[in-house]
Structure formats: C-alpha cells, structure tokens
Amino acid sequence: MESSPFESLEISDVSMQIDRMTRVESVVSERAILVIVTLSGEKRDYDEPATPEHQNNAAFDELKGLAEAANAVVVGQLSQRRNMPDKTTYLGYGKVEELKQMIASLDADLVIFDANLNPGQTRNLEKALKTKVIDRTELILDIFSTRAQTHEARLAVELAQLEYSLPRLKQMWTHLERQRGTGTQRGAGEKQLEVDRRLAQKRIAELKILLAEIHGRKRREVAGRGGTRAACLVGYTNAGKSTVLNALTNSDVFAKDLLFATLDTRTRRWRLPGWGPVLLSDTVGFIRNLPHDLIASFRATLEEATQADVLIHIADASHAEVMEQITSAYRVLEEIGIEQKDTILVLNKIDALESSPEKLERALSHYPQAIPISAKTGEGLDRLAAAVSDALSREFLVLDVDMPVSNGRLAAYLAEEGEVLSRNYENDRAVFRCRVPRYVLGRLQKESDVRAKEKTRDTR
Ligand SMILES: Nc1nc2c(ncn2[C@@H]2O[C@H](COP(=O)(O)OP(=O)(O)OP(=O)(O)O)[C@@H](O)[C@H]2O)c(=O)[nH]1
Ligand SMILES: [Mg+2]
Numbered sequence: 368m369e370s371s372p373f374e375s376l377e378i379s380d381v382s383m384q385i386d387r388m389t390r391v392e393s394v395v396s397e398r399a400i401l402v403i404v405t406l407s408g409e410k411r412d413y414d415e416p417a418t419p420e421h422q423n424n425a426a427f428d429e430l431k432g433l434a435e436a437a438n439a440v441v442v443g444q445l446s447q448r449r450n451m452p453d454k455t456t457y458l459g460y461g462k463v464e465e466l467k468q469m470i471a472s473l474d475a476d477l478v479i480f481d482a483n484l485n486p487g488q489t490r491n492l493e494k495a496l497k498t499k500v501i502d503r504t505e506l507i508l509d510i511f512s513t514r515a516q517t518h519e520a521r522l523a524v525e526l527a528q529l530e531y532s533l534p535r536l537k538q539m540w541t542h543l544e545r546q547r548g549t550g551t552q553r554g555a556g557e558k559q560l561e562v563d564r565r566l567a568q569k570r571i572a573e574l575k576i577l578l579a580e581i582h583g584r585k586r587r588e589v590a591g592r593g594g595t596r597a598a599c600l601v602g603y604t605n606a607g608k609s610t611v612l613n614a615l616t617n618s619d620v621f622a623k624d625l626l627f628a629t630l631d632t633r634t635r636r637w638r639l640p641g642w643g644p645v646l647l648s649d650t651v652g653f654i655r656n657l658p659h660d661l662i663a664s665f666r667a668t669l670e671e672a673t674q675a676d677v678l679i680h681i682a683d684a685s686h687a688e689v690m691e692q693i694t695s696a697y698r699v700l701e702e703i704g705i706e707q708k709d710t711i712l713v714l715n716k717i718d719a720l721e722s723s724p725e726k727l728e729r730a731l732s733h734y735p736q737a738i739p740i741s742a743k744t745g746e747g748l749d750r751l752a753a754a755v756s757d758a759l760s761r762e763f764l765v766l767d768v769d770m771p772v773s774n775g776r777l778a779a780y781l782a783e784e785g786e787v788l789s790r791n792y793e794n795d796r797a798v799f800r801c802r803v804p805r806y807v808l809g810r811l812q813k814e815s816d817v818r819a820k821e822k823t824r825d826t827r
Pocket of ligand 1 (some may be wrong): 719
C-alpha cells in the first residue's frame with residue numbers, strides 16, 4: 368500500500384502547515400480599491416423602486432464597512448454593470464485595464480471584490496493586476512478570524528477558512544513558489560499540494576467532530592435548563608442586537624458601530640415582567656450573500672437560536688436598506704432551518720428617525736406587526752417585553768388568515784401545520800380560520816399581502 372505523505376510529517380510540521388493553509392491573509396492597513404459588479408437581471412431581495420445608483424451606493428457603503436472592519440484603508444472604488452461575470456477575470460477586459468491604472472495612481476496594494484470569485488478568477492486577476500485580490504468571503508473570514516475569541520468561535524472560523532482554502536490550495540502553492548523563487552525545494556510542487564489537501568481534509572473532519580460535540584453539549588445544557596424558557600436575538604449585523612441585550616438585561620456586552628462586532632455570543636438572564644426569568648441570547652450578525660459554508664460552520668454558534676422558544680429579530684429602521692436587511696436575515700434563518708419559529712420583528716433605532724417618520728411608516732406598512740423600539744432611549748422596550756411574554760404563553764392560536772387566493776403555498780402550509788376550521792373566498796382573497804401552533808405566526812409575519820387576526824387563544 369502506498370504510504371500517505373501525511374504520515375511522514377512531524378506534528379510540528381502539521382500544525383505549521385495547517386496554520387499556513389488557514390491563513391486568510393490579513394488586510395491590516397492595506398490601501399484597498401473596492402470593486403462592485405452589478406449583474407443585470409440580478410434580483411433585489413425587495414422590490415423597491417430603488418435607482419441603480421442608490422443600490423450601488425448601499426453596496427459600496429456596506430463593502431467599505433467590511434473593509435474597515437478588517438482594518439483596510441479604502442482609497443478608491445470601481446463599478447461595472449454586466450450581463451454576466453467574465454469567466455476568467457469576472458470584470459471585462461477594459462475594466463481590468465482601468466483597475467490596473469487606478470492601482471498605480473492610488474498606490475493601492477489590495478483589491479476587494481464584493482462578489483465571490485472562483486479560484487481561477489482570483490488567480491487570473493492577481494496575475495493581470497500584480498496586486499493581491501480578495502473576495503467577499505475572504506474579507507468576512509478575515510474579520511472573523513481576527514475578532515473571534517472563544518474556543519468555539521475560533522473552531523468555526525478555522526473550519527470556514529479551510530473549506531474556503533481547500534479548492535484554492537493550488538493557487539496558494541503557486542504564490543509560495545513565486546515568493547521563494549524556486550520550485551525545487553523539498554516538499555514544493557505537486558507532492559506538497561497533495562499533502563496539503565490531505566491535511567486540510569483531515570483537519571476539516573476533525574473540526575466538524577469538535578463542533579458537533581459542542582453542538583451536542585449545548586443541546587444537553589438546554590435540556591438541563593429546567594424548563595426556563597429562552598429567547599434569542601437575531602438579525603442583520605449592526606442592527607443593535609447587543610445593545611438590546613444590554614438594555615433589557617442591564618448588561619455590558621460589547622456593542623459598537625462596527626460590522627460583526629459580536630462573534631462570541633453571550634446569554635443573559637432577563638427578568639421578563641409578568642413572566643419571570645428568561646434566558647436571552649445574542650448571536651452573530653447576518654449579512655447579505657453570506658456564503659453557505661460559512662453559515663454551516665457557524666451553525667453550532669447559532670445553536671441558541673435553534674433552541675430558543677422565541678426569536679427576536681432586530682432590524683435597524685434607520686438604515687437605508689432596512690427592507691433588504693430584513694429579507695436577508697429571514698433568508699439566513701431559512702438556511703439554518705429555523706424560519707418557522709415564533710419570531711417577533713423589531714424595528715430598532717427609531718430615535719434616529721425623528722426627522723423622517725415616513726421611513727418608519729413605510730417599514731410598518733410592510734410589516735404591520737413589527738414593534739418599533741429604541742434600545743438607546745428605551746422607548747418601546749416595554750411593548751417588546753409584553754410581546755415576548757405573550758409569545759411564550761401561546762401554544763395554539765385561532766387565527767383568521769386573510770391572503771391572496773393565489774397563495775396556494777400558504778394555504779397548504781396552514782392545512783399541514785394545523786387545522787383549517789373554515790374557508791371563505793371573496794374575489795381574489797381567501798380567509799381561512801385555522802387553529803395552528805403559535806410558531807405559525809412567525810412565518811405569517813414574513814408573508815407580504817397577508818393579514819392574520821387572532822381570534823381566541825389557548826394558554827398552557
Ligand atoms: N441611535 C441608535 N443607535 C443604536 C441603537 N441601538 C444600537 N445602536 C447603535 O448601533 C451600533 C451597533 O449596535 P450593536 O448593538 O453592536 O449591533 P449588533 O446588532 O449587536 O451588531 P453585530 O454584533 O456587529 O452584528 C452601535 O453603535 C450602537 O450604539 C438605537 O436604538 N439607536
Ligand atoms: Mg452584537
């Protein structure tokens with residue numbers, strides 16, 4: 368049998384190599400140019416009459432926030448509209464040339480793409496530009512790796528980094544060889560690449576086991592919490608989740624105007640008025656286009672959300688893209704498989720909207736059941752507490768659900784989850800009276816053009 372190259376390596380060698388492979392290069396103090404390619408036909412999450420400029424600005428703002436969270440200095444930006452990405456360089460030929468000139472004139476040493484590039488595209492771009500190129504995933508991974516503190520968060524980051532690096536190992540080797548100026552040193556070349564692949568795969572398997580153990584331990588902790596109910600704060604990054612946790616539980620967890628301020632999540636005891644003690648957890652913020660692998664790696668850290676009796680979805684009502692952010696967050700919940708939980712939507716930062724109340728009205732017209740609050744001034748926190756206490760007391764509800772007749776998917780869902788007591792049709796609307804478990808309300812909140820009215824309530 369052929370001996371594995373892995374077996375011939377010393378342990379110190381192994382950890383050193385793993386270290387090298389998971390090193391998503393740090394972007395500290397680099398002068399970066401941001402690149403955004405808008406693909407025509409790219410559908411926005413929310414069909415608002417936004418101009419392409421508005422859309423572009425919002426995307427640049429977010430990417431700039433991410434770049435700065437990774438300590439890069441943004442010196443320029445470039446955008447292009449295309450039907451589809453160029454296979455080899457993502458950008459078109461002319462734009463690559465333009466970017467090359469920008470790099471020279473702005474003295475930039477890093478290019479950050481908003482998109483996720485395939486390994487070949489990154490390689491080709493770096494070759495053409497003679498400058499380091501990173502994509503959206505790599506940027507987020509960089510922020511995560513410098514910010515994660517707890518053992519669990521670090522394992523999750525390492526797993527995400529390795530999964531990102533595995534298909535790109537070849538490219539990393541080309542880099543190293545170029546730096547050393549030789550391809551003949553021991554271990555270099557194809558053989559080393561094979562060693563790396565095996566090492567990475569082995570470590571990935573190990574990390575998955577370690578994270579699964581944490582997952583299991585958390586589950587047992589929940590089982591052992593003796594019936595104490597739990598609520599979990601979720602939502603887009605920078606929406607104010609940690610500030611809400613602090614305001615409700617009188618705590619002092621880290622909260623800052625910074626994307627991904629929280630990577631190590633905390634649980635606090637909350638004395639919920641009229642109910643008693645409840646466990647309240649904070650979570651890692653969501654972001655649009657969060658790569659699937661990254662969500663998968665962080666699943667263990669989102670265990671609090673999975674185990675919670677009720678989710679408190681915090682949105683930043685003062686943000687220009689609040690609707691987009693709400694939809695993106697719901698999409699992540701779907702991906703984790705917890706979109707059907709009882710969810711209370713909260714529009715935070717209303718203190719910042721005093722001069723533009725129409726913004727809040729617009730959001731409320733889309734999400735009439737959302738609760739407006741300000742974690743900063745405390746306004747609305749009592750309503751939020753009442754809503755959580757209400758959600759925790761509900762087991763089954765009798766609802767009148769008023770929906771478009773065309774929404775067959777929802778009709779089927781209601782019949783599946785509960786009991787449909789009556790059906791009334793008028794023109795293009797249908798009203799179903801149904802008895803359903805309380806979590807159905809959370810799902811209904813996300814349906815546009817659907818109104819749910821509570822008729823009676825069964826309390827435990
Ligand atoms: N004006 C105003 N600012 C707020 C409010 N709530 C939070 N903020 C600010 O928003 C920023 C982000 O708050 P965080 O609590 O860190 O947000 P988060 O959702 O935990 O963010 P991540 O952990 O990065 O995902 C901070 O600068 C807060 O001071 C509010 O009600 N009003
Ligand atoms: Mg936070």
